[in-house]
Amino acid sequence: MNDALLSFQQYQLAFTARIRDAHGQPVPVGVAPERMAVYDEIVFNNLLESVSACFPVARKTIGKATWLKLVQAFLKDHSADTPLFRKIPEEFLAFLRQTKLTLPSYLEALCHYEWIELYLSALPPLENPVADAQGDLAHCALVFTQAMQLLSYDYAVHKISPRHKPKRVEPTYLLVHRDVNDKIKFIELNPMTFKLITLLKSGELTAEQALTMLADELKHPQPQIIMQFGLGVLLDLQSQGIILGTTS
Amino acid sequence: MNRSQIHGAGLGLKRELIPQIQSPHHQTLISNIQFVEIAPENWIDAGSKASKQLDWFAARYPIVCHGLCLSLGGISPLNTDFLQQVKQFLSRYEIDIYTEHLSYCTDAYQGKQGYLYDLLPIPFTEEAVHYVAQRIRQTQDLLGRRIGIENASYYAAAPISEMSELAFLNAVLSEADCLLHLDINNIYVNSVNFNFDPQAFLRGIPQERIIYSHIAGHYQQSPDLLIDTHGANVIDPVWALLKDAYDLFGVFPTLLERDNNIPALNILMQEVDKIADLQRQAIPRSSKANTNTRTPLLI
Numbered sequence: 240m241n242d243a244l245l246s247f248q249q250y251q252l253a254f255t256a257r258i259r260d261a262h263g264q265p266v267p268v269g270v271a272p273e274r275m276a277v278y279d280e281i282v283f284n285n286l287l288e289s290v291s292a293c294f295p296v297a298r299k300t301i302g303k304a305t306w307l308k309l310v311q312a313f314l315k316d317h318s319a320d321t322p323l324f325r326k327i328p329e330e331f332l333a334f335l336r337q338t339k340l341t342l343p344s345y346l347e348a349l350c351h352y353e354w355i356e357l358y359l360s361a362l363p364p365l366e367n368p369v370a371d372a373q374g375d376l377a378h379c380a381l382v383f384t385q386a387m388q389l390l391s392y393d394y395a396v397h398k399i400s401p402r403h404k405p406k407r408v409e410p411t412y413l414l415v416h417r418d419v420n421d422k423i424k425f426i427e428l429n430p431m432t433f434k435l436i437t438l439l440k441s442g443e444l445t446a447e448q449a450l451t452m453l454a455d456e457l458k459h460p461q462p463q464i465i466m467q468f469g470l471g472v473l474l475d476l477q478s479q480g481i482i483l484g485t486t487s
Numbered sequence: 488m489n490r491s492q493i494h495g496a497g498l499g500l501k502r503e504l505i506p507q508i509q510s511p512h513h514q515t516l517i518s519n520i521q522f523v524e525i526a527p528e529n530w531i532d533a534g535s536k537a538s539k540q541l542d543w544f545a546a547r548y549p550i551v552c553h554g555l556c557l558s559l560g561g562i563s564p565l566n567t568d569f570l571q572q573v574k575q576f577l578s579r580y581e582i583d584i585y586t587e588h589l590s591y592c593t594d595a596y597q598g599k600q601g602y603l604y605d606l607l608p609i610p611f612t613e614e615a616v617h618y619v620a621q622r623i624r625q626t627q628d629l630l631g632r633r634i635g636i637e638n639a640s641y642y643a644a645a646p647i648s649e650m651s652e653l654a655f656l657n658a659v660l661s662e663a664d665c666l667l668h669l670d671i672n673n674i675y676v677n678s679v680n681f682n683f684d685p686q687a688f689l690r691g692i693p694q695e696r697i698i699y700s701h702i703a704g705h706y707q708q709s710p711d712l713l714i715d716t717h718g719a720n721v722i723d724p725v726w727a728l729l730k731d732a733y734d735l736f737g738v739f740p741t742l743l744e745r746d747n748n749i750p751a752l753n754i755l756m757q758e759v760d761k762i763a764d765l766q767r768q769a770i771p772r773s774s775k776a777n778t779n780t781r782t783p784l785l786i
Contacts, residue, residue: 246612247614251607254607268646270643278643282604322528324529325532363538421536
């Protein structure tokens with residue numbers, strides 16, 4: 240016990256140490272075991288519910304028993320520093336990065352992918368920058384919605400399910416965005432489109448410059464095909480509200 | 488709308504209920520809802536949809552905030568960054584009333600906050616009274632207003648406790664000079680869990696500090712153990728206790744909490760309507776108590 244603590248605080252520390260590790264720590268002296276069990280249960284179940292709600296695919300894919308052990312370790316080992324319930328899944332991701340438990344190699348990516356939906360939903364109403372919706376997409380800098388994320392993973396996280404556990408690394412590129420109706424949508428990208436959008440988001444190149452560069456890199460015999468394909472993608476992104484227009 | 492005053496019956500706002508409450512067809516059904524309550528932990532930085540919903544409610548109802556994670560009794564330093572967020576949130580939606588539980592939910596020591604996201608019981612000791620009262624005062628100073636504290640439900644008695652729950656509650660209220668958010672169901676739950684007389688508890692509270700009250704259902708795990716789930720209908724002995732409280736102190740605003748197994752709005756409204764009925768049948772608070780019935784909200 241730490242002498243710097245008041246005696247009621249020492250008691251509280253023993254009480255929470257037990258809650259965090261109900262299988263390893265004793266019931267504090269003088270506390271009725273059946274009443275301690277209430278806290279063991281409600282704190283764990285509350286946390287389990289919060290975490291499970293954000294990661295339904297991860298939970299089903301790794302199986303109930305492993306999932307329970309994982310959340311037990313989360314409660315025992317992790318020091319969560321946010322009072323906001325919505326951010327518990329973010330704490331869980333931080334825990335996954337640090338834990339020494341042996342887990343499927345795809346789990347962290349899968350959980351991150353599942354969490355992004357929650358993250359984008361919780362962004363405040365965004366005041367999108369001014370954009371010219373009629374602007375020339377090929378020759379002007381583009382303006383993107385702020386409610387989007389470009390993601391690259393080592394696994395095809397969007398295809399994972401209990402029946403489809405990844406057997407090998409499979410680089411995967413996704414664009415996630417929140418539409419005008421606050422719905423979260425995912426688009427799978429090929430590596431070239433991913434690179435194109437990454438280049439355009441930085442705002443340093445026009446679409447024509449970026450596509451010329453990509454065609455050069457690919458040593459494509461007919462660069463105009465790349466150009467046509469690329470501009471078609473941009474029009475599609477504009478129709479979905481991901482590209483708002485051009486800088487005016 | 489004068490938002491500093493709430494009265495009548497209220498409902499804890501759950502996201503599942505919002506579309507039903509907003510429906511134009513339900514406005515007669517919900518006419519007895521006179522204020523709504525939210526947990527800041529669920530609504531701060533909650534995104535564009537949530538903020539549109541809150542704007543809708545703020546234009547129509549007084550909103551009160553009832554916190555869950557301030558950890559007034561916690562070992563970790565008071566989270567003043569969070570309190571600043573709460574302060575901005577209260578100001579943004581013109582919310583005057585903020586209450587918290589007389590409990591704790593953090594355990595990290597020396598440095599980081601460690602949240603457990605549940606309400607844990609503070610041992611009833613002298614040291615704890617001073618410690619918690621100081622943190623309530625710190626909170627009130629930071630927010631520039633008095634806060635209310637709720638008598639929390641609990642399940643495990645601390646062997647180091649030196650006084651009763653009532654003595655602890657009253658000592659904290661007095662030393663912190665804060666308001667009381669009286670939870671009627673919690674009095675009942677604790678009276679069964681720890682075998683005391685709920686009416687005697689009620690008679691012992693400083694009624695002039697009541698800002699508003701809660702009523703809710705609970706789960707009976709065994710004859711001597713009730714769990715405060717907010718997941719069932721309010722039982723008759725708890726309604727009777729609310730009536731006793733109105734008879735003793737006069738009417739005060741009362742809010743129904745329902746967090747689990749939430750029924751359809753028309754079913755839920757039967758309990759809100761029952762609060763309103765009991766309030767109509769009881770004596771108004773202003774004619775019951777002589778002076779000081781309205782505690783000024785601002786310091």
